Amino acid sequence: MYRPEDIKILLVDDEESILQFLELGLVGEGYQVRTAQDGIQAVNVARDFQPHVAVLDVMMPGMDGFEVCRLLKKQGPLAVIMLTAKDEVDDRVKGLMTGADDYMVKPFSFQELLARIHARLRNQFPHLLDEVVVGPFRIDDARKEIRYHGELLSLSSKEYDLLRYLVLNHGIVLSKAKILDELWGYDFGGQDNIVEVYIRALREKLRDTNRQVICTVRGLGYRVDL
Amino acid sequence: MYRPEDIKILLVDDEESILQFLELGLVGEGYQVRTAQDGIQAVNVARDFQPHVAVLDVMMPGMDGFEVCRLLKKQGPLAVIMLTAKDEVDDRVKGLMTGADDYMVKPFSFQELLARIHARLRNQFPHLLDEVVVGPFRIDDARKEIRYHGELLSLSSKEYDLLRYLVLNHGIVLSKAKILDELWGYDFGGQDNIVEVYIRALREKLRDTNRQVICTVRGLGYRVDL
DNA sequence: TGATTTTTTCAGGGAACGTTCAGCTACGAC
DNA sequence: GTCGTAGCTGAACGTTCCCTGAAAAAATCA
Numbered sequence: 183m184y185r186p187e188d189i190k191i192l193l194v195d196d197e198e199s200i201l202q203f204l205e206l207g208l209v210g211e212g213y214q215v216r217t218a219q220d221g222i223q224a225v226n227v228a229r230d231f232q233p234h235v236a237v238l239d240v241m242m243p244g245m246d247g248f249e250v251c252r253l254l255k256k257q258g259p260l261a262v263i264m265l266t267a268k269d270e271v272d273d274r275v276k277g278l279m280t281g282a283d284d285y286m287v288k289p290f291s292f293q294e295l296l297a298r299i300h301a302r303l304r305n306q307f308p309h310l311l312d313e314v315v316v317g318p319f320r321i322d323d324a325r326k327e328i329r330y331h332g333e334l335l336s337l338s339s340k341e342y343d344l345l346r347y348l349v350l351n352h353g354i355v356l357s358k359a360k361i362l363d364e365l366w367g368y369d370f371g372g373q374d375n376i377v378e379v380y381i382r383a384l385r386e387k388l389r390d391t392n393r394q395v396i397c398t399v400r401g402l403g404y405r406v407d408l
Numbered sequence: 409m410y411r412p413e414d415i416k417i418l419l420v421d422d423e424e425s426i427l428q429f430l431e432l433g434l435v436g437e438g439y440q441v442r443t444a445q446d447g448i449q450a451v452n453v454a455r456d457f458q459p460h461v462a463v464l465d466v467m468m469p470g471m472d473g474f475e476v477c478r479l480l481k482k483q484g485p486l487a488v489i490m491l492t493a494k495d496e497v498d499d500r501v502k503g504l505m506t507g508a509d510d511y512m513v514k515p516f517s518f519q520e521l522l523a524r525i526h527a528r529l530r531n532q533f534p535h536l537l538d539e540v541v542v543g544p545f546r547i548d549d550a551r552k553e554i555r556y557h558g559e560l561l562s563l564s565s566k567e568y569d570l571l572r573y574l575v576l577n578h579g580i581v582l583s584k585a586k587i588l589d590e591l592w593g594y595d596f597g598g599q600d601n602i603v604e605v606y607i608r609a610l611r612e613k614l615r616d617t618n619r620q621v622i623c624t625v626r627g628l629g630y631r632v633d634l
Numbered sequence: 635t636g637a638t639t640t641t642t643t644c645a646g647g648g649a650a651c652g653t654t655c656a657g658c659t660a661c662g663a664c
Numbered sequence: 665g666t667c668g669t670a671g672c673t674g675a676a677c678g679t680t681c682c683c684t685g686a687a688a689a690a691a692t693c694a
Contacts, residue, residue: 199474202474202475202478205478206474206477206478206481206508209481210481210509338639338640338641339640339641340640340641341640353550353551354527354530354531354550354551355550355551355552372642372643373642373643373644375642375643375644375682376641376642376643378681378682378683378684379641379642379643379683379684380641381682381683382683382684398681398682398683399552399565400564400565400650400651400681400682401564401565401650401651401680401681402552402565405551405552564650564651564652565651566651566652598652598653598654599653599654599655601653601654601655601671601672602652602653602654604670604671604672604673605652605653605654605672605673606652607671607672608671608672608673624670624671624672626660626661626662626669626670626671627662627669627670635694636693636694637692637693637694638691638692638693638694639690639691639692639693640689640690640691640692641688641689641690641691642687642688642689642690643686643687643688643689644685644686644687644688645684645685645686645687646683646684646685647682647683647684648681648682648683648684649680649681649682649683650679650680650681650682651678651679651680651681652677652678652679652680653676653677653678653679654675654676654677654678655674655675655676655677656673656674656675656676657672657673657674658671658672658673658674659670659671659672659673660669660670660671660672661668661669661670661671662667662668662669662670663666663667663668663669664665664666664667664668
């Protein structure tokens, strides 16, 4: 069984608004969250808090993300995910990034962060996570695989994300706008037709003989019936 | 069984008139409601009240909605619905909004707010919210389905809204003007004949052999008898 | 690099939906 | 009874929504 409330996450960023945004989201998911606005503070908080995962911004005044990462790792076992703006990703940064376990380029969707955190937890604290079973679906976040009636589906990354999201929210009508916000990120500029295209792909791969698994609720969105 | 009286809602808005309007409506639905006019007050009220849902205006003097949201979430599990004016919705706001569980753009219909509150409750406090059962009707807001004597009705989105509204207000005469206000919005420009057309469609789909479920009260409106 | 897969865009078509309208019916007042 | 009004009915219309096939763009891989 998967219990977010057992998992401790440390957020470090000098931008107050980003910190709030991430904290809000993660607390909403049930995680224990602590925040820090600079490196010194981060190291101090971590000493008592002993987080499983730290999410660090690379660019911070004073101690930079790499230095913080090094100090945190000295204190105990934890996974580090680095955040960096798009234009900061040069070779130098990439090289230093090796100290981290994963990194993400801003802007990113919240769901993407959740996925990364999961992946890291699976690697370093496998006892904290497990496979999710929902009706005929078995979702394996570590392997990025979904089985339907035991049969492994061949899904692309986006197809996986979408099906996972739909299945975890089965029985609930999800609008295309909501899906776009959650999976593509709030700053996605495209048309919501893309959701229709992916739904079509998923339906084809699920191809249930008798029944529609992903139902269209015209004007409102889609809903998965188990 | 669905009992609004078990559900606690906190309203936060600096505009007295909006606060009153919403409070009146929600109390009328049977919810426990507390109000606050600013962030500090909201956090204080929430400490004792422990609401299930908070409805926050984004723009408030002093602490803004995001900050209040963050503090409320720290105090305990609750769903947050943000309210925002149309011209405030830029990408920055949208981004921060993801921290909230849902958001609505003003102006909105009261029925829409009720629907959102339901949706949030279903997600975060599923034990509080079962299917709504009213006589022979079973209304499932998450699935957007209504059953009559156990039989699933095939309804369009507007038909669903209308039947839901009528059934939840059974025994009360609802004028066409009132129905238009609630479901079409106060700025609907059309004729009220459209309500007659929809009522007709519903009657056909309910097609009760012996009894008229949706009664016409000539000159006044319609009333559902269970 | 070139080849392959994945993601995204685009345009057309068809069905469902929301809305209007005009003719008709039923009710109530006088 | 009849007259006016309110509600009912069926059809028609324009629109929106969703599905679909294909192709362009981007990412990934060899």
